[in-house]
Amino acid sequence: AQSVTQLGSHVSVSEGALVLLRCNYSSSVPPYLFWYVQYPNQGLQLLLKYTSAATLVKGINGFEAEFKKSETSFHLTKPSAHMSDAAEYFCAVSPASSGTYKYIFGTGTRLKVLA
């Protein structure tokens, strides 16, 4: 069975400060891991994904995430927050095997950027 836990349903940071959004996963098989972003009244957009290649994954808009198997974590970071980063962020996991597409999403973290 797989699951995803996102710690903190709301996170506030000042503009220019470090963004850290936490994601821990549980998976009985090697996972693929994803971060999606959802802007108000829009669909989900892929930020980045881990598919068993490099453990440090770089995504769009300056975001990156590091896969740490020992900690079962896939935290999302950005060195300097911008006002345009205000959105909801979802972590997702899926089994790294063919034939199964049951992506499991976390409950989301809403990021607020303060001026």
Next chain:
Amino acid sequence: DAGVIQSPRHEVTEMGQEVTLRCKPISGHDYLFWYRQTMMRGLELLIYFNNNVPIDDSGMPEDRFSAKMPNASFSTLKIQPSEPRDSAVYFCASSFSSGNTIYFGEGSWLTVV
């Protein structure tokens, strides 16, 4: 390239009415997913198709919900009769079998009054 296209974007309907949501996946994608998003339950997978065949519908809440995919470029999610608790955002998404990324549409905002 066109993304996943959903219609309608917004729908307000009265309890008991039939609601049909439509989706056009990205051309060439052979997986199609229907998700529902609510504040209480977050993102839930309702059903997914592979090559137009339903693979897993265990997330469909009850018999009032049905989904079809008559061809590779079109799918519908139908609710009959609709109830206020069905109010949510319904997302369609698609994926290519040799890839592992799901691409989402903009969503259909459903309000049942």
